[in-house]
Amino acid sequence: MKYNLLTGLSVLAMMACNNPTAEKKASATTDTTVKDTHTQSNADSILLKHLDLDIQVNMEQQQISGHATWAIDNPHQLPVLQLDTYELSIDSTTVDGKLVPHTLDAPVTYLGSRLNIPVSANSKTVTIWYKTGKNATALQWLQPQQTLGKKHPFLYTQSESVYARTWIPCGDGPGIRYTYNARVTAPKGLLALMSAENPQAVNDSSIYHFKMELPIPAYLMALAVGDITFRKIDERTGVYAEPAMIDKARYEFEEVGKMVHTAENLYGPYRWGRYDVLVLPPGFPIGGMENPRLTFCTPTIIAGDRSLTSLIAHELAHSWSGNLVTNATWSDFWLNEGFTDYFERRIMEAMMGKSYSDMLWELGYQDLVAEVAAIGKDSKDTWLKLNLEGRSADDSFTSIAYEKGAHFLKLIETVVGREKFDRFLKTYFDTYAFKTMNTAQFLEYLDANLIKGDTALSNKIDIQAWVYGPGIPANCPRVDQERFQKVDEARAQFLKATPPAQLATQNWSTQEWLHFLRKMPQPLSLEQMQQLDGAFHFTKTGNSEIADQWFVMAIAANYKAAYPAMEQFLRYVGRGKFLQPLYGEMMKTPANQEMAKALYAKYHQNYHPIAQEALKKILK
Known part of the structure; x- marks a missing residue:
């Protein structure tokens, strides 16, 4: 059901009247269909x-x-x-x-x-x-x-x-x-x-x-x-932050109210009343946490240009996938994050255009390739359905759940058609609102309500390979590379000695800069690092995504001019996504191992216990 925003109270009244499903199902439940070994x-x-x-x-x-x-x-x-x-x-x-x-x-x-x-x-x-x-x-x-x-x-x-x-x-x-x-x-x-x-x-x-x-x-x-102080965005959205951060946060999240409307237009009403965001101090270990009615997020997405707010789209999407329909166990975590990554990119496509969301898909695919390489292409830990018995529930928190799950859904959309898949997902969220879902149940629901016994369609999707198979299936969908092809051309020109200032980088988004840097050979020479830094000032960037990638490259190249800024980054930023690649890169050589251990000893108290545990494993 779609509706227009009137006032906060009238919208909630409309939801109560027009959405009896949510009211009917909003009662305490416990999934008894599968055994959760983590409780x-x-x-x-x-x-x-x-x-x-x-x-x-x-x-x-x-x-x-x-x-x-x-x-x-x-x-x-x-x-x-x-x-x-x-x-x-x-x-x-x-x-x-x-x-x-x-x-x-x-x-x-x-x-x-x-x-x-x-x-x-x-x-x-x-x-x-x-x-x-x-x-x-x-x-x-x-x-x-x-x-x-x-x-x-x-x-x-x-x-x-x-x-x-x-x-x-x-x-x-x-x-x-x-x-x-x-x-x-x-x-x-x-x-x-x-x-x-x-x-x-x-x-x-x-x-x-x-x-x-x-x-x-x-x-x-x-x-x-x-x-903590509060600023209103619209009648049902707002932002909380420390007073020193509130102006920047309010500017960055100007589009959050629009995001909620966009999500509703895709998959039905937002059922949680208000949607507010709390910007936490820098030690927060993850990008965002989809706590109902109040997303917790890292200040590392406050870039000053609203370029990193797809993270908020992700946490908002959890209001349907995860918070509304929840994975029954941590072994079914892909039902939470895979759906949410897919939904996030649909929100961003509706707001920013297909070429923008295509970049998100491609960067996600790159993350998936790197994760599979790190875990092992034949490992059962690259299955969507995991076996975590006797293991930490946090072992599910890899790009497999997020990116392999999202690409599986993207494949289904491609095969059956977007209109049909959207109807399927909206009905799925309505049917299982405020309930849990396990992998076997979802596959039964998928077969009964979308595949409907069509053997040719089933074979084309190849569910077994995606859910109970390792690595990246051969039919993994890929998106249009239009914008990244131009980035690839610019990178190739630089590597052939074209001065960076002469490259066609005007109006590049964060995603284009990330692709430009990620695909650089490592290590670059000191001269190449100096050229890039002189033209684009990466060492001084206020964009945490770009800074982290640049500092990883600086460690590999022994580009010490970036080390003071990198130390300040490690001092203030507690997000595991950034800390783990940096400390991991430092641990590759004996000299840098000493630097890593010294920096950790100096700043680990600024990191959340979850981040500390992950870094201890890297620093062994």
Whole structure:
């Protein structure tokens, strides 16, 4: 269904009246069709219907404390409720207000300690009083000097994949959905925000109340507390950021309201009320996190020219693929990110034109080729459907889920036709709204509603090769290279000694510059690096995507003129996408290994625990 924006309240009223599917299906559910090996909870038997969270944020002690009350339904009359925790200190537990004993199992690698609470068939509420531990992976506590404003501390969470259990005792699996309310007591003068209905200004009490009446999984639980201010974009979109960043962020995200309309025109109404964006301090480990109603994003996309906002299109697309229809397990992660990459590029095509989205597709294809080469073209880890039993859920976070998944959908679109595929996807999102999906279920749905037993069509797509086969299938679709062909010509001219200033680079987008640099032979000579830097000032660029690629090339070429700027980049930027290639390039030679270890020792406290863990593996 398409509709025009009137006012925030009237739109929501229209949605409630005209979209009964969403209202009907917006209730707590747990996927019981497949076994999720990354949760130790028994939420597949005891339904976790609703969470009431009451917590205090102590910046000085770097600790969250309080209680979590679960409304449950125990239809199988099990004697014990089991929940996921990770280094939580459990003070006490009550069932329907009465104190009961609890036990914590020995910790399991990747999973933490299972919390066991005795319940009866008629138990309705279970309350856990707890405190977070020092190694709560989801939490990054920032000292004032680690923020832009330099005056106040800051806290933010990153719960995906299985890190909600480090700050909330819960059933921590993507197939477990519940509603929640929260009461958060923050330090005086700081604003608290969550993946819920949010305030837009600091209040005098420092107590903030939140409501999420639509069921979400634990990995979408999010909290931020800091010196944060708000700016409106339109009636249902806006941006939050530190005061020192808010003007730049508001300018960069001017088109976000238009993005929401564009997405709706493709695949139906946005069902989450508001869509706001929070720009976090630089240590945020990923590009963006699709927390419902409040996307968390990195400041590295604030380029001053709105050239990197396709990331916001990606996080917005998650409001359909991922948040609305969720992968049942982390082994089905491609159902989340592959669909979202595809949807993101459809949004950008509608807003920026086909030649622009073609560049996104080609850069994504390059990422896929590099990932397959790194993992191994015959590895089962290049299948779309993964086997992660006994492994970290984060092992699913590769370009396979994103790019192989997106190209699989692009192939289906190409084979069946865009109009037919769009109808299929819109019906898919409507049919499974607020539910979960696993790979086998999706393939059954695909066959029943699109392929419809057409053997020739099925053979042309070759589902087996894509979903349960390694590498990049031979029928992987490729897009028009019109703009990149011109970039290739410019690069070839430079490599034949044409001065960079004479190249036809006027009005190049970020994507064209990235393609120009990515395809350069490595290492370039010092003279070539100096020529490029003299003409295009890559070392001083404010575009993080270009800067990261340039610094990787500088390390390879031993272009030391770029090292001071690279160090400042590593000091302030915590995004794993940028850190891992830089540290990885440094680790290729003994001399640079010493530099890598020195820089990490100097700046690792600015990085989120998730980024730290990834870098420790690189620096071994």
